[in-house]
Amino acid sequence: MHIQSKHPGSPSKSPREFNVKLKTLGLFWIVAFMYTTGIAQQAAPNIIFILADDHRYDAMGFMKNIPGLETPGMDRMAAEGMHIKNAFVSTALCSPSRASILTGQYAHTHTVVDNDAPLPSNLTFFPQYLKKKGYQTAFFGKWHMGNTDDKPQPGFDHWLSFLGQGEYYNSTFNINGKRVKQPADGYVTDQLTEHTLNWLNARNKSKPFFAYVSHKGVHAEFKPAKRHVGKYANMEIICPPSMYLTATDSSKRYGTVTQPTTPVNLKGIPQWVHKQRYSWHGVDYMYHGTIKFDNFYHQYLETLQAVDESIEKIIDWVNKEGLAKNTMVVYMGDNGFSFGEHGLIDKRHAYDESMRVPLLVWAPGMVKPKSVLEEVIMNVDLAPTFLDLAGIPKPANMQGNSFNHLLKGKPGKWNRDKVFYEYYWEAAFPQTPTTFAVRSDRYKYIYYNGVWDTNELFDLRNDPYEMNNLILDSSHRKAGIALKDELFNWLKQTNGLQIPLKKTINNRFDNLYRGTY
Numbered sequence: 001m002h003i004q005s006k007h008p009g010s011p012s013k014s015p016r017e018f019n020v021k022l023k024t025l026g027l028f029w030i031v032a033f034m035y036t037t038g039i040a041q042q043a044a045p046n047i048i049f050i051l052a053d054d055h056r057y058d059a060m061g062f063m064k065n066i067p068g069l070e071t072p073g074m075d076r077m078a079a080e081g082m083h084i085k086n087a088f089v090s091t092a093l094c095s096p097s098r099a100s101i102l103t104g105q106y107a108h109t110h111t112v113v114d115n116d117a118p119l120p121s122n123l124t125f126f127p128q129y130l131k132k133k134g135y136q137t138a139f140f141g142k143w144h145m146g147n148t149d150d151k152p153q154p155g156f157d158h159w160l161s162f163l164g165q166g167e168y169y170n171s172t173f174n175i176n177g178k179r180v181k182q183p184a185d186g187y188v189t190d191q192l193t194e195h196t197l198n199w200l201n202a203r204n205k206s207k208p209f210f211a212y213v214s215h216k217g218v219h220a221e222f223k224p225a226k227r228h229v230g231k232y233a234n235m236e237i238i239c240p241p242s243m244y245l246t247a248t249d250s251s252k253r254y255g256t257v258t259q260p261t262t263p264v265n266l267k268g269i270p271q272w273v274h275k276q277r278y279s280w281h282g283v284d285y286m287y288h289g290t291i292k293f294d295n296f297y298h299q300y301l302e303t304l305q306a307v308d309e310s311i312e313k314i315i316d317w318v319n320k321e322g323l324a325k326n327t328m329v330v331y332m333g334d335n336g337f338s339f340g341e342h343g344l345i346d347k348r349h350a351y352d353e354s355m356r357v358p359l360l361v362w363a364p365g366m367v368k369p370k371s372v373l374e375e376v377i378m379n380v381d382l383a384p385t386f387l388d389l390a391g392i393p394k395p396a397n398m399q400g401n402s403f404n405h406l407l408k409g410k411p412g413k414w415n416r417d418k419v420f421y422e423y424y425w426e427a428a429f430p431q432t433p434t435t436f437a438v439r440s441d442r443y444k445y446i447y448y449n450g451v452w453d454t455n456e457l458f459d460l461r462n463d464p465y466e467m468n469n470l471i472l473d474s475s476h477r478k479a480g481i482a483l484k485d486e487l488f489n490w491l492k493q494t495n496g497l498q499i500p501l502k503k504t505i506n507n508r509f510d511n512l513y514r515g516t517y
Contacts, residue, residue, distance in 0.1 A: 044135070044208040045366070045389055046327040048314060049382075051101070051212070052307050053094065053142065053219040054347065055333035057087070057356040059304060068235045069301055073311030077331060077360040082371035082407060087359035088419040088439070089379045092335040092347040095145045097379055098214075101334070102126060104383035104398030106422065108496035113424045117502045118146045126383035127155030127210060129392050136207045140196045141214030142166055150174035156212075160195055162188075166216045168223035168303075187225045189217045189306035193313055200317060210386070213314070217307045218337075220346075221287070224302035231305065232298045242465045243283065243340035245269065254283075254293045254340070260467060268469025269342075270453045276431045277343035286345050297339060315362060325365035328389065332382070333357035341465070348429070350421050350437035350446045351466055367407050375414045376441075377403055399494060417441070420490045424499060425450065434499065438487040443476075445483035449499075457483075 058065040062075040062083075077083075089097045091107045099105075099112035102125040107113050110123055127137045138158035143150065144165065151174065152159035160175050171182040171191060182191055196213050203209050224231075237255025244257055245264055278284045283293060311331055318327050338344045338353040347354040359377060361367050380400030387394060388402035405412040421437040434449040444466070446456040457470045457480040470476040491497050 043326075044133070044391065045363075046208050046323060047130075047210045047386055047389065048318070048327065048329045049210070049212050049386070050311060050314065050329065050331045051098070051141075051214045052304075052331070052333050052358075053216060054335065054337045055218055055304065055307070055358055056337040056339070056353055057333070057358050059301070059337075060358055066301070067238070068232065071304070071308045073308040073315070074331065074358070074360060076315065077311065077329070077362045078370070080364065080369050081329075081360060081362035082367045082373055084359040084361065084373045084375075084377050086374060086376045087332070087357050087378070088355050088376065088421075089335050089357055090419075090421060091423055092349070092354040092421075093423065094142075094219075094334055097334045098143075099123070099145060100379045101332075101382050104380050104395075104400040106380060106399055106420070106494055106496065107424070108422060108491075108498075108500055109397075109399060109494065111500045111502065112145055113500050113502065114426045114428075115144065116146060116426075116428070117500075119148050124395070124397075125153070125155045126386055127212065129155075129387055129395070130210045130390055131155055131157065133390055133392055134207060135210045135390065136204055137210045137212075138196070138199050139212045139214065140192045140199075141212075142216050142219075143214065150179075152177055158199055160192070162216075165219055168216065187306060189215055189310055190225065192216075193310040197313065197317055200321075208390070213310070215307050215310065218300055218303045220296075220300075221291070222296070222299040222303040224299060225306045228302045228305040230302070232301045235298060235301070237294060237297050240339070240341045240465060242342050242467050245343075245467065254297075260465070262463045262465065263468040265468045265470075268454060268456070268471060270448065270456065272431065272433055272448075272451060272453055273342050273344070273349075279431050281344060281346040281348075281429065281431060283340050283343050283345060293340070296345070300337075300339075328361065328363035328366060330382075331358065331360040331362075332379075333359075334379075348423055348432045348435075350423065350435050350444070352439075352444075352460075352464075355419070355421050355437075355439075361407055363407070368409060371409070373403075373406055375403070375406060376416050376419055378416065378419060381416075418486065420487065422496065436487055436491070438483050438490070440483065443479050443483055445480055445487060447484065447487060 060074045061069050061071040062078050090100055091097055095112050095115045096107040099110045100107060103110045103123055111120055131137050137156045139156045140160045143161045150161040150163045160173050162171055162173055166188060168188050170184045171188050173180050173182055192213060192215060196211055239255050239257045241258045241260040245266060276282045280288055315329060318324055335347045336354045336356050337347055341351055341353045381403055384394045384398050384400050384402040385404050388404040406414060419439040423435040425434045433451040435446060437444060437446040442461050444458045444460055448455055455471050457476060458466045459470060
C-alpha cells in the first residue's frame with residue numbers, strides 16, 4: 001500500500017521511505033542546533049592543569065606519611081580519580097621543570113637550565129597547539145622563567161602572572177599586559193583561584209577550554225593564609241632516618257627521629273652533602289638561621305592548605321557546571337622538597353624527596369575512581385598527553401610521550417621504566433654540584449660532575465631512604481656500571497652531552513664580589 005502525494009506530479013513514497021526522510025531531516029536540524037549552540041564542539045575535552053610549587057610527593061593526607069595532615073581536595077582527587085604513584089621531574093628546580101612541562105623537553109634541550117637562564121625565542125609551548133586547535137586558553141599565576149618577567153606569553157588568550165616568585169600578600173598581577181594592584185590583605189592562592197573561576201564563568205561556552213593554574217604556594221618562605229596560621233603548630237615532627245646519620249651531625253634534634261631500619265654507610269656520604277648541612281639549604285643553618293626548623297615544617301603544611309582548598313573549589317565548579325564527564329583536572333608539583341633528608345632542605349639534588357612529585361588526575365568521564373597508576377611518569381610526558389587528549393599528534397621535538405591510554409585503562413605498552421635526571425650548578429646556590437642520575441625500580445645511580453667527590457649507587461628496594469652508598473660494593477658493581485651506561489646513552493641520544501652554559505641576566509649575586517665580572 002502506498003500513500004499518494006497531495007501534490008500532483010510528485011512521486012509517491014512508501015511509509016518506510018517517508019520515515020527515513022523525516023528522520024534525516026530531523027537529524028539535520030539537531031546537528032545544526034548543536035553547532036549553533038556549541039554543543040557539538042564540546043566533544044573535545046576540557047583540561048584544567050593545577051601546578052603547585054615545591055610540593056613533595058608524600059605531603060598528601062591520603063598517603064598517611066605525615067600524621068595529622070589534612071588535604072581533603074587531594075584526597076578527593078585520589079578517591080574519585082587516579083593517583084600516579086611514580087611521578088618524577090627531570091630537573092628539581094622551578095624554571096627548568098616548568099619549561100619541561102610546557103615543551104615536553106628535557107632541560108638540556110629547551111636550555112632553561114636554571115632560574116635565571118633566558119628563555120629561548122624558538123620554543124613552542126603546548127598551549128599554542130591547543131589554541132590553534134580551537135581551544136580557549138588561559139594562564140593564572142607563577143611563570144618565572146629567566147628573562148620573561150611577567151609579560152604575556154604565547155599560547156594564551158587570557159594572561160595573569162606576576163614578577164618572579166610573587167608575594168603571598170600585597171600582590172601585583174600582570175593581567176593581559178597591564179599591571180593591576182591587588183587588595184593588600186588578599187591571599188595570592190585565593191586570588192588566583194578566584195580569577196580562574198571568573199574566567200571560566202565568562203568563557204565562550206561554544207569552545208573547549210584549557211586553564212593553567214600555577215600557584216605560588218608552597219614556595220619558601222612560607223606564609224599560610226591567615227585562616228590557617230597555627231593549624232599545625234602543635235603537630236609532632238617526625239624526622240627522616242637520614243637526617244642524623246652521625247652523633248656530630250647536629251647539636252640539636254627536631255621532633256621524633258625515625259631510627260634507620262636499613263644499613264648506613266657513613267663513608268659513602270659525599271662531602272658536599274656533609275658540608276651543605278650548615279648552609280642556606282641545610283638543617284643546621286637553614287636560610288642563614290632566619291627560621292627554626294619546627295616553624296619551617298609547620299608553616300609549609302599550613303601554606304599547603306589554601307592550595308588544597310583551591311583544588312576543591314575548582315572541582316566543585318566543574319561539577320556545578322555539569323562538565324564533569326568531559327573535563328580533566330590534573331594536579332602536580334613542579335618539584336619535590338626535602339625536610340631534613342640527608343641533612344638537607346629545599347630541592348635540586350637527586351634524592352627521591354627532591355625529584356619525586358605528587359600527580360593526581362580527576363576525570364569522571366575518563367578515569368575510574370580509586371585508580372592507582374604504577375608506571376613511571378615524568379614532567380616531559382604532560383604536554384604530549386594533553387595534546388593527545390585534544391586529538392593533536394605529538395610534535396616531533398617533544399621528548400615525552402602521551403600516557404592518555406594508561407589514564408583511560410586502555411591496553412598499550414609504556415616504554416618508560418626509568419627516570420633520567422639532570423641538575424646544573426648555579427652560581428646563586430653553589431653548594432649543590434652539577435648532577436646527573438638514572439633511577440630504575442630497583443637502583444638509583446647518581447653522577448656528580450665538576451667536583452672531587454664520590455658518586456652514589458642505592459638499592460632502593462632494600463634502602464628506600466638512600467643511606468647506604470654501594471658505589472664501592474663489588475657485589476653491585478655490575479648494576480652500577482649498567483646504569484651509568486644507560487645514563488650516558490640517554491644524554492648522547494638526546495644531545496645532552498654538552499652542558500648548556502648560558503649567560504644569566506640580572507642575577508642577584510652578580511655584584512656580590514666587587515671587582516669581578
